[in-house]
Amino acid sequence: MIAEAGLAALWFAAALAALQLALAAVGVRRSLLSAPLSAEADAKKLPAQRFTGVEDVAVTDQLLSAVRPVAVVQGLLAGLALLLLMVVFVRSDMSVLLVASNSHSDKPLIYKIAGAWGNHEGSMLLWVTILGLAGGAVAVLEHRLQRTTLIATLGAQAMIALGFYAFLLFSSNPFARLNPAPADGNGLNPLLQDPGLAFHPPTLYIGYVGISVAFSFAVGALVTRDVGPAFARAMRPWVLGAWIFLTLGITAGSYWAYYELGWGGWWFWDPVENASLMPWLAATALLHSVTVLATRDGLRAWTVMLAVVAFSMSMIGTFLVRSGILTSVHAFAVDPKRGAFILVLLALYIGGALLLFAARVGTVRQGSTFEPVSREGALVANNLLLSVILGIVLIGTLYPIVAAGIGVQLSVGPPFFDKTAGPIALLLVAIMGAGPLMRWRRDTANAVLGRITVPVAATGVTLAAFAALGGGIGILPLLGLSLAAGVGAASIAPLWKRDLRRTPLFTWGMVIAHLGIAVSLAGMASDSAFTQQTLVAARIGEPHRVGPFTVTLDHIRPVIGPNWSALEGTLTVKRGDGAPFTLRPQSRFFASPPTVTSESAIATKIDGQLYTVLGQEDEQGRWQLRLWWKPFVTLIWLGGALIAFGGALSLLGRVRRERRVAAREEEA
Numbered sequence: 233m234i235a236e237a238g239l240a241a242l243w244f245a246a247a248l249a250a251l252q253l254a255l256a257a258v259g260v261r262r263s264l265l266s267a268p269l270s271a272e273a274d275a276k277k278l279p280a281q282r283f284t285g286v287e288d289v290a291v292t293d294q295l296l297s298a299v300r301p302v303a304v305v306q307g308l309l310a311g312l313a314l315l316l317l318m319v320v321f322v323r324s325d326m327s328v329l330l331v332a333s334n335s336h337s338d339k340p341l342i343y344k345i346a347g348a349w350g351n352h353e354g355s356m357l358l359w360v361t362i363l364g365l366a367g368g369a370v371a372v373l374e375h376r377l378q379r380t381t382l383i384a385t386l387g388a389q390a391m392i393a394l395g396f397y398a399f400l401l402f403s404s405n406p407f408a409r410l411n412p413a414p415a416d417g418n419g420l421n422p423l424l425q426d427p428g429l430a431f432h433p434p435t436l437y438i439g440y441v442g443i444s445v446a447f448s449f450a451v452g453a454l455v456t457r458d459v460g461p462a463f464a465r466a467m468r469p470w471v472l473g474a475w476i477f478l479t480l481g482i483t484a485g486s487y488w489a490y491y492e493l494g495w496g497g498w499w500f501w502d503p504v505e506n507a508s509l510m511p512w513l514a515a516t517a518l519l520h521s522v523t524v525l526a527t528r529d530g531l532r533a534w535t536v537m538l539a540v541v542a543f544s545m546s547m548i549g550t551f552l553v554r555s556g557i558l559t560s561v562h563a564f565a566v567d568p569k570r571g572a573f574i575l576v577l578l579a580l581y582i583g584g585a586l587l588l589f590a591a592r593v594g595t596v597r598q599g600s601t602f603e604p605v606s607r608e609g610a611l612v613a614n615n616l617l618l619s620v621i622l623g624i625v626l627i628g629t630l631y632p633i634v635a636a637g638i639g640v641q642l643s644v645g646p647p648f649f650d651k652t653a654g655p656i657a658l659l660l661v662a663i664m665g666a667g668p669l670m671r672w673r674r675d676t677a678n679a680v681l682g683r684i685t686v687p688v689a690a691t692g693v694t695l696a697a698f699a700a701l702g703g704g705i706g707i708l709p710l711l712g713l714s715l716a717a718g719v720g721a722a723s724i725a726p727l728w729k730r731d732l733r734r735t736p737l738f739t740w741g742m743v744i745a746h747l748g749i750a751v752s753l754a755g756m757a758s759d760s761a762f763t764q765q766t767l768v769a770a771r772i773g774e775p776h777r778v779g780p781f782t783v784t785l786d787h788i789r790p791v792i793g794p795n796w797s798a799l800e801g802t803l804t805v806k807r808g809d810g811a812p813f814t815l816r817p818q819s820r821f822f823a824s825p826p827t828v829t830s831e832s833a834i835a836t837k838i839d840g841q842l843y844t845v846l847g848q849e850d851e852q853g854r855w856q857l858r859l860w861w862k863p864f865v866t867l868i869w870l871g872g873a874l875i876a877f878g879g880a881l882s883l884l885g886r887v888r889r890e891r892r893v894a895a896r897e898e899e900a
Contacts, residue, residue, distance in 0.1 A: 309364070336419040446518065461526055471519050541619075
C-alpha cells in the first residue's frame, strides 16, 4: 500500500495546485478590479468595473488568504510522495515497476535511496517536490511584497507545478505496479552508482526550482504592474540561492564526470552539460540585473526579461535531458510521448510568459538612468556578453538535434565552443574585473583607468612571463592565465583602504565569488596549457614516465565489491627523490545490468593531479595504462567552491541587512 499512498499524495498535491491556481487567479482579479495595486499602477489601464462593497472586499481577502496554506500543504504532500518512493526503493519492492527497472536488492543502501531519483520518473518527482516545497516556503517566508503581487506569484508557481504534476500522473507515473513482480530488479546504471548521485541531482534541481521561483515573481509583478525595487528585493534571495546551487551542482557534476568516466577531462561541451550551463549563464545575468534594480532602481524591463529567459533555459534543459531526444547517462526517457508532453509545457510556459511580457512591458517604467561609464554600465555589458555566450551554447546544442531531425548527421564539439565562446568569455572576465572598481550612476574614464592600474599591470606581467617562459602555450590558455592574475588582483581591490571588520558581508561575498572565477580560470588555462598524457602498454615491473612522475605497474589482482567484481592494478609512483606512493585503478564489472566501467585512481598534489586509468590486457600480456599529469587542475573546482561560498556570504549579508532595515521600520 505504500506505492498507492504515494500516488494518492501525488494526486492530492496536483488537486491542491489546481485549487491554488484558481484561488490566486480569482483573488488577484478581484483585487485588481477593486483598486490600483500601487502608486506605479496606471489606473487608466485598469477595467472600469470595480468591486467596492464591504462584502466584496471581504470575499477577496478570504480568497487571497486561502492561497498561502494551500501552497504549504501542496508542497508537503509532494514531499510525502517522494519520501514514500524512497521507502519502496529501500524496501526493494519489486512489484513497483520503477524499482524493478532501476534497483536491485544487493545494492548498497545509499544507492537504493539515491536510486529513487536516478531514473526518469523519480527525477521528475524530485523536481516537482522541490518546486512544491519552494512554493510553500515563499508562502511562509515572503512578507515584503504587496499581498496581491505575492498571491499572483504563488499562482504562477502553482501553474508551473500543475503542468509537472500532469506530466507525472499521465505520462510518467513513478508508482506504477508490475504484475507479476520479478524476483529481483535490473539494477541501477553502474555509472550512477557513486556518492555523487546523492547530491548532484538534488543540488541542480534546487537551482532550477529557484529560477522557477524568480520566474513566478516576474510573472506576478507583471500581472499586478508592480515591477520595482520592492519586487527585486523580494526576488533577489531566490535568484542568489538558485545561482549558488547551480554553481555547486555544475562544479560537483564536473568533478564527478572527471573521476568517474575515466577520460581525463572535466568538461566536454556535451548537450547534457550544456543543459545545466545555460540556466547558470542566464541566472548570472539575472543576479546582477536584479541587484541593480533592488539597490539602484534600474534595469526594470531587463530584469523581468532575464527571469523569463533563465526559466526558459531550465525548461529547455529539462526537455533535452528528459525527452529521450539525447542518449546519455543522464537522459532517462525514451518514450517520444514524454518528450512531446514536455515540449507542450515548454511552449505554454515560455510562450505565455513572453506574451505577458509583450503585453505589459509598456507599463514597466524606465527606472533610474546611468552613464555608460559606471558600474551599471559594466553590468549591462557583462549581461550582453553572457547573453551572447548563452546564444552560442544554445545554438551549438540544438543545431545537431535539428539537423538530425531533417536527416543530416553532424556533431558540434569542443573546438566550436572553444573558438566561439572562449574569446567572448575572456572579454567578459576582463569587464567583470573592472566593474566593481567603477562608481554607481556615473564615472569617468580617467578615474577608472587609475583604479585598474594594478590589475592591468598584473595581467601584463603574467602575460610577458608566460610568453617568455611558457613555450608552446596556446593563445587562449595564455590569455586565460594572464587575465586570471589581473582579475584576481581586481577582485580584492574593493577591500583596499577599507576597515575589514566593518566591511559588509555581501561585499566579502562579491570579492570571494570574483576571486573564485579568477581561480577557476587559472585552473582551466593551466589544464589546457600544461597537461601531459601518456598511453602505454605496460608489463609487470616496467616503469613509465608522465610529467615529473615514474609509474610502475606492480601487479594485477581480482577484488570483490558489494555488487561488483574488478581487476585492480597496483601502481607504484615516485616523483624525483620523493617517497613512493601507490595508486590502484580498477576495471569493474557489474552483473546487474552487465556493464564494465573504468575506475580511475587519482593522486592530488599541491601543484596538480596524477590521473591513472587501467585498460584491457592485450595478447602479449601487457596492460593498457592511460596516465595524465594535470598541473593545477584542482583550481577549477576550488574556484567553483569559492564562487558558491561567496554567493552564500552575499545571501547571508543581504538577508541580515534587510532584517535590520525591517526592524528599524517597525520601531519607527
